[in-house]
Amino acid sequence: MTSDKPTPQSHTTTVKKLMFVVVGMFAFGFALVPLYDVFCDITGLNGKTNDEAVAYTADGIDTSRTVTVQFITHNAKQIPWKFKPLIQQIKVHPGEQKVVKFYAKNQATQAIVGQAVPSVSPGIAAGYFQKIECFCFERQPLQADEEVEMALQFYVDVDLPKDISTLTLSYTLYDISEKIASL
Amino acid sequence: MTTDTLENTEHHEEHHAQPSGIKRWLYTTNHKDIGTLYLWFSFIMLLVGGGLAMIIRAELFQPGLQIVEPDFFNQLTTTHGLIMVFGAIMPAFTGFANWMIPMMIGAPDMALPRMNNWSFWILPFAFSILIGSFFMESGAPNFGWTFYAPLSTTYSNGSTAFFVFAVHIMGISSIMGAINVIVTIMNMRAPGMTYMKMPLFVWTFFITAYLLIAVMPVLAGVVTMVLTDTYFGTSFFNAAGGGDPVMFQHIFWFFGHPEVYIMILPAFGIVSTIIPAFARKKLFGYSSMVYATASIALLSFIVWAHHMFTTGMPLFGELFFMYCTMLIAVPTGVKVFNWVATMWRGSMSFEIPMLFSIAFVILFTIGGFSGLMLALTPVDFQYHDTYFVVAHFHYVLVTGSLFSIFAGTYYWLPKWTGHMYNQTLAQWHFWCSIISVNLLFFPMHFLGLAGMPRRIPDYALQFADFNKWVSIGGFAFGLSQLLFLAVVIKCIRSGEKAADKPWDGAEGLEWTVASPAPYHTFSTPPAIKDE
């Protein structure tokens, strides 16, 4: 197996092959980004919910079960808004439609565009939380001191795994004014 | 095989008049010189990283904030980790590889000597940037050596650019070093040196080099994403822009777990070289050692999420990563049993390299067991981010990797310098180290089990006593390393002349050349005897 004549050429071939691995692995690191998205989309692993409205398909309401849906909100870094759910939690039967309201007020002295990003915990339940209408599908431009009530219409899929009786829906509000401006 | 092929194996370029002084070291392409540079560099980094640890332990000596601000404390833990991982442990092993691999396989030098020079000389720049950031307006990186987003992106203190630049240079250096090792081993073995005749250190570093070229580019990718997220408005890890901070952890640990084997496989190689020499027996289960090393390396790619059990994975994921992680205990166990079996009924003697190797086997196994505990998903929820984790990885990295580096240095120092070192002083180094290192890290297990979180400058009162002992152990261990410096410097300067083969049980081509090893060795390939 030993090559008894190590020539510069044979080194060059080996180096080329190895550089191919290096470049390939660098690309692989970036390929993980879309792969991760696809993987999470299929498994609902990261608690991401649908980002487009779904139509309500009534497969019947399962009145034998009651699921508690809790709402929490966070303001991402320094966005000077008041942002809160009007009710903390609601009990629903799987398959049943509900509308809940969120309150937002821009407390800054200038207009700000906000974007709320939803996340469901436990993550595995995210695929069963269906939003028919949500303020998170759109940007929220608010003038200084403007306030608004925003609606979320949703239902919980009847196929929600039996062992899950409580869902927490968290909204994180981001200031995207700068991003919009730079577009 | 035949001798007529030998003369054209390597055209030794005409011997240049060797430049002297600093130029000799700047321009050198000699594998021994570069090995020496790597080893000294890593020792300096050990002292710098150790110095930072001393400040950390001084702050933690008692509860409350005495010496440093919390933000500076975070900078200390971050740079301590980065310097020890990328500056001390990894370059030390590359130093061994440079010095020993060509001599062990009967090659005249590394395959790509000029690249070798580059891969060393960019390292001091990387660490100057990293350490220099302490003196800049932003301060040094404070987001932990794992630089989790959004700590390193949204909440960065402004040091992210320096950090990313430094890591890129370190990565390029490691990749170049790894390519050099692989090309050397594949193309430059002496005739008759088949793969399965290679010394185990060569094997372990060969596999390590593959790990390096597989995961260092992924690290380069993830730091690039952090850089663009922080400064160029991308949203890889920013939920507002459709990214996901948890994805950072997935990509980081895809690099991070193989990285821990990058830091331990060469240690396995060194210990597997030393134990047979002082047990005066052949290494038990040579081929099983090779296969165990390879399977550890392969498994290391599918266990990364054991660092992320608390991020809310589905049960299936937690079970998968738990079982895969525990599977690694099998090849690792094979290694430990092989070392013990090698010592079993051997005519053992306890010279300094052997002392460090035996300490390695025992203490690394303790670190392995605490790793096994951490691999258990349900209990990891308790241990996660506590001092138990700190205890675990310091057992594997200090009493594991670092002790193997000491063992290897004491083993090959006579070959490098041509002198025997002062055995008494080295004994002192060993005993001071082994006592203080256990005082330093063992109580951390209990602190972690009792709930003390890692990366904090202050702690609850009930942890005070243990922390005091840990700090005392830390100072003692730090000071003990000055003994090591003394032994090495004395050995370079003077000492009784070392024989070509100072250890009677030692095997390998490196002992067939003179001590100190001549500047050029194996310009003509040696004959490999068939066993």
Ligand SMILES: [Cu+2]
């Ligand atoms: Cu790991």
